[in-house]
Amino acid sequence: xxxxxxFLTPVAGGRASQQIVDQIVELxxxxxxxxxxxLPSERxxxxxxxxxxxxxxxAIRILQARGLMEVKVGVSGGAFVTAPTADVLGExxxxxxxxxxxxxxxxxxxxxxxxxGILDLALKRATDDDLAALGDICEQAEQAMVxxxxxxxxxxxxxxxxxxxxQNWAVxxxxxxxxxPLRMAALREREPVDDAHxxxxxxxxxxxxxxxxxxxxxxxxxxVRHLTRGTSLT
Amino acid sequence: xxxxxxFLTPVAGGRASQQIVDQIVELxxxxxxxxxxxLPSERxxxxxxxxxxxxxxxAIRILQARGLMEVKVGVSGGAFVTAPTADVLGExxxxxxxxxxxxxxxxxxxxxxxxxGILDLALKRATDDDLAALGDICEQAEQAMVxxxxxxxxxxxxxxxxxxxxQNWAVxxxxxxxxxPLRMAALREREPVDDAHxxxxxxxxxxxxxxxxxxxxxxxxxxVRHLTRGTSLT
DNA sequence: GACTATCATAATGTCTGACCATTTGACCAT
DNA sequence: ATGGTCAAATGGTCAGACATTATGATAGTC
Numbered sequence: 001x002x003x004x005x006x007f008l009t010p011v012a013g014g015r016a017s018q019q020i021v022d023q024i025v026e027l028x029x030x031x032x033x034x035x036x037x038x039l040p041s042e043r044x045x046x047x048x049x050x051x052x053x054x055x056x057x058x059a060i061r062i063l064q065a066r067g068l069m070e071v072k073v074g075v076s077g078g079a080f081v082t083a084p085t086a087d088v089l090g091e092x093x094x095x096x097x098x099x100x101x102x103x104x105x106x107x108x109x110x111x112x113x114x115x116x117g118i119l120d121l122a123l124k125r126a127t128d129d130d131l132a133a134l135g136d137i138c139e140q141a142e143q144a145m146v147x148x149x150x151x152x153x154x155x156x157x158x159x160x161x162x163x164x165x166x167q168n169w170a171v172x173x174x175x176x177x178x179x180x181p182l183r184m185a186a187l188r189e190r191e192p193v194d195d196a197h198x199x200x201x202x203x204x205x206x207x208x209x210x211x212x213x214x215x216x217x218x219x220x221x222x223x224v225r226h227l228t229r230g231t232s233l234t
Numbered sequence: 235x236x237x238x239x240x241f242l243t244p245v246a247g248g249r250a251s252q253q254i255v256d257q258i259v260e261l262x263x264x265x266x267x268x269x270x271x272x273l274p275s276e277r278x279x280x281x282x283x284x285x286x287x288x289x290x291x292x293a294i295r296i297l298q299a300r301g302l303m304e305v306k307v308g309v310s311g312g313a314f315v316t317a318p319t320a321d322v323l324g325e326x327x328x329x330x331x332x333x334x335x336x337x338x339x340x341x342x343x344x345x346x347x348x349x350x351g352i353l354d355l356a357l358k359r360a361t362d363d364d365l366a367a368l369g370d371i372c373e374q375a376e377q378a379m380v381x382x383x384x385x386x387x388x389x390x391x392x393x394x395x396x397x398x399x400x401q402n403w404a405v406x407x408x409x410x411x412x413x414x415p416l417r418m419a420a421l422r423e424r425e426p427v428d429d430a431h432x433x434x435x436x437x438x439x440x441x442x443x444x445x446x447x448x449x450x451x452x453x454x455x456x457x458v459r460h461l462t463r464g465t466s467l468t
Numbered sequence: 469g470a471c472t473a474t475c476a477t478a479a480t481g482t483c484t485g486a487c488c489a490t491t492t493g494a495c496c497a498t
Numbered sequence: 499a500t501g502g503t504c505a506a507a508t509g510g511t512c513a514g515a516c517a518t519t520a521t522g523a524t525a526g527t528c
Contacts, residue, residue, distance in 0.1 A: 015510070017295075029332055041479060052512045054288060057480090058295055061251075065299030066329055074520030075478040084329045092326050093408075095300055095318045098263055102404050110404040113351030121347070170336050170344040174327075174408070249481070275508060286483045291509085308491025309507040 016051050017058035024059065028068060028081065039069075039079040089177035097181050111178045112227045115159070118175055119207075119223055121166035123216050130165035134208050137161060141201045150197050158204045162211075199229065250285050251292035258293065262302060262315065273303075273313040323411035331415050345412045346461045349393070352409055353441075353457055355400035357450055364399035368442050371395060375435045384431050392438045433463065 027033040039045065042060070046053045060079050063069040067088030070080045097107055122130070137158050144150040156179060163172040203226035210219035261267040273279065276294070280287040294313050297303040301322030303313045331341055356364070371392050378384040390413060397406040437460035444453035 055511065057292070061292055061295045062299045065296045066326065068329065068333070071480070073480045076521060077479050083333055084326070086330065089323070089326050089330060092300065092318070092323050095302065096320065096323060096407055097404060099302070099317055100403065106402045106404040109402055110408060113355070113405055114347065117347030117351055168340045168343055169334065170331060170340040171347055173330055174344055289482065305509070307509045310492060311508050
């Protein structure tokens, strides 16, 4: 680090809290700690690691920020292992996008890239179950439209289910992580679209039909049309 | 906070440290705090917020984990604002992938999706400068091969420059964030490829040529061939 | 007996004040 | 000039205490 003393102590002493984080992450990676497990109390950990409670708390804070832990207070509380979800990815993505003067159009386009990729995979792999589930969602949405009880969540569900049809969880998680930042970006150009929901429902149905017939060009075209509504995406 | 402050913030927030995080993030979002700025010292912040130093430290720890702050010790040290980069995204992505039994194939495929999307955008938008820069990188790599001084970094550079040619920073950042997790996934199936570098260099050249001629099909085919080397990606 | 209110308990959350470690720059001696 | 020493500012850590919260047991009441 300083000169060339790489022969000894590559440095065993960064921050103590960071070392604790590394140790715990290692336990998570090897599977010795799994989601749902509960860590010992802060005081016990402090004694076990030979540090003070503050140091342990620092470490737990970091793990919490990484989405690897969840802390509950009260008796039978403590630090619980949680499997990191796409949510934290979305939050970090939001940070990067929000602090970087990236335009909403760029974000929308990035999402379009992912959705088209998902569509390609889904065209190859969607099972009958996938198609049936997507059909259910479309039907629910259509029914809700006539009931005037439409919930935008249904639109999210459609895309989430479509991502699942790609049979690739990595892709699904990444796509999922776009939802938060996009919602936020959408809030900034609040277009008072009247029948946006109606068109969304129709678009989804068109995409699904093209997907069912394995018509790649039609499906892609429909998805592009669908996702370029409302934003000035050329 | 404790004595008379029941008229304000009835029970407003959960943790005090989280409220501080929120306040600072708000300053970052509005641009009142920008990269490079330095926060007051922990002691000053503690006094300003009316909390203890430990609480301030908790907050800074969280901001640090989110990639929004960088902490240096010593006089003229402190918490410095940093623009979050794709690096933290990649780290969180690594977490999600590592703790979730996602196969390397899935990650590779997810990356393929991004790269193909980038390619599509680059086909539409790559400028002469972009093509020239990519040409430079290819040439450097080719030269390095005969010198036997090839640096794998050149491969990363190629893809990074290609992403930049998409003229979309959001896409670029996301693609960038895949590099770390992928390198890690690649380590696990260490194939002792002899001429892998040689083929990489050749592949890049083919992609670039197809891109230059705006030959979408050829470019995509070359990219698929290039990225499906070594992994059992059907 | 069933339901409600209260209290004990155990855990995290926070505070206080101190000391340690590291870095920077100024000051001083050679 | 060069090098060493030292003081100041800052984050890192420590120790002990009190505050807050949620759970469960217990006592009291209908």
